[in-house]
Amino acid sequence: MIAYTLKRLGLALLVAVTVSFVTFMLLRFSGDPAVALAGPDATPEEIEIVRVTHGLDRPLLVQYVDWGRRALQGDFGISPYFNQPVEKIIGNRLSITMTLGACALSFAIVLAIPMGVLAAIRPNTWIDRTALTVSVIGQAMPSFFFGLILIIVFGVMLRWLPISGSSTWKHFILPAVALGYYATPAIMRLTRSGMLEVLGADYIRTARAKGLRAGKVLFKHALRNAIIPVVSLLAVQFGFMLGGSLVIETIFAINGVGFLGYESISRADLPMVQAIVLLVSMFYVVLTFFSDLLNAYLDPRIRVK
């Protein structure tokens, strides 16, 4: 287990460095940061001055190493828009995005796991088919469209919930639903197929044969085993959600990292964009690292491979 952990940790670090390098280069090759910094009305001379003062005239590799070294110390540079350190601005907004992500994930779990279990207990019945239909439609509807529908129906027509901002817990309900529903089909399908597999296993037959109550067999024996792959999927989905929350935060005007990312992209605030892309990627790397470890801990066969 220790060898496996170290190997995974090494891989995660390597991925982290590669991602930071790729995103840095990608953004640099897509546009000239000096032009973006100097603003639309700048003369060529002014752009040159900006280029030299920000060190953008140095070789790209030097710039990357310099940026990476500072990033490791938690210094992501100054945002030209806010005129403040990037990490300070992001830090203020991170908790909002995390709250949104956690709410969305909870919503997805509460919806998807019971649905998956029900579908597996009664395969090929109307329950199963309804669950399948919901998941197929869920995968097809773009999240921004679903978000807008929620705003129209629950925010404007019924007036039950606020539709923009993030000041109270009520503000998080609609965005969490809009963000979370996208993860439900995958979670539901995995729960269903896992449950179907486990319910056909010998130990479930044994448990039933020795006269255990159906509920106990279902939850204590079946679900516990079927849930293992679901847990690692949840970690991955949480990582995806932080990336996807950009769209939802923009629709609901939630002042989180996603909305900040969108605004920073519109303002060509490159240090900010770079830091946010890196942050979201790192989150994903860390989450998959832990989900791999969890899987290896629960299923020793993985460690050997």
Added chain:
Amino acid sequence: MTVEKSAELPEIVFPTPREILFRRTVRHKGFLIGAAILVLIVAVALLAPVIAPHDPYWQDLDHRLQNPVWYADGSWDHPLGTDNLGRDYLSRLMYGARISLLIGISAMLISGMIGTSLGVVAGYFGGRTDMVISFLITTRLSMPVVLVALAVVALIGGSLTVIIWVLGFLIWDRFAVVIRSSTQQLRGIDYVSAAKAIGCSTPHILVSEVLPNMLNNLIVVATLEVAHAILLEAALSFLGMGVQPPLPSWGLMISEGKDFMLFTPWIIAIPGVVLSLLVLAINLMGDGIRDITAPEGRS
């Protein structure tokens, strides 16, 4: 007394693989529904210049935000109403289908080439090569697609071509993952060994022996990636950093209608529903092809 009855039994005719496939296709409801919707949308996209009632860019500022025909004040002149610039919504919707399909298919072709090449090479050679490519896949998966696509498109400047290339270069991961594991399964199979034994070159084995035998998997991923690309394009255009106005991208239509959606909800509902239908149809077809070609793998 001899028993002669057995002679009367009809001869057993085994269906050919093609017949089995056909029967499964006809019985698969999801596939049929998906195919029907998709054929309809593709037909509308192809015939848009012929069947669209108006020019999708023509602005009639005297008739802005006109309601669709099912409202009391709607008229058959604009069956789905007009947008905030008085452009015929039905015509824009029809031309929008072209944009979605064009971007979806082109981005899928680019990402398919990248992902399939990487997957085949990683799966066939294994070892170090596999390690490097698997690492590339992990790296790609760690990058948030929407965020990166948005940033790159915004910096380069949004246009149809830019979006196709950016998406094509971003969404090859599923191709690589699926093709890699399919290749691993095929690597040890007899006909591949036979091709090796008679001295076929490695590129020949990869292209003529390995690839054709996982065509089913490839088609399934390709379908799902078309849907994926269409959704991403819609999201980018919705956020104002994808297809640029006045092009009638469905994502852009939702974005432009957003400001009026409280008074005229249909203005976002129409493109939204059509977009969802298109993605739904493609997904149904993808799932259907998987069920039809490999029924034993159904979960």
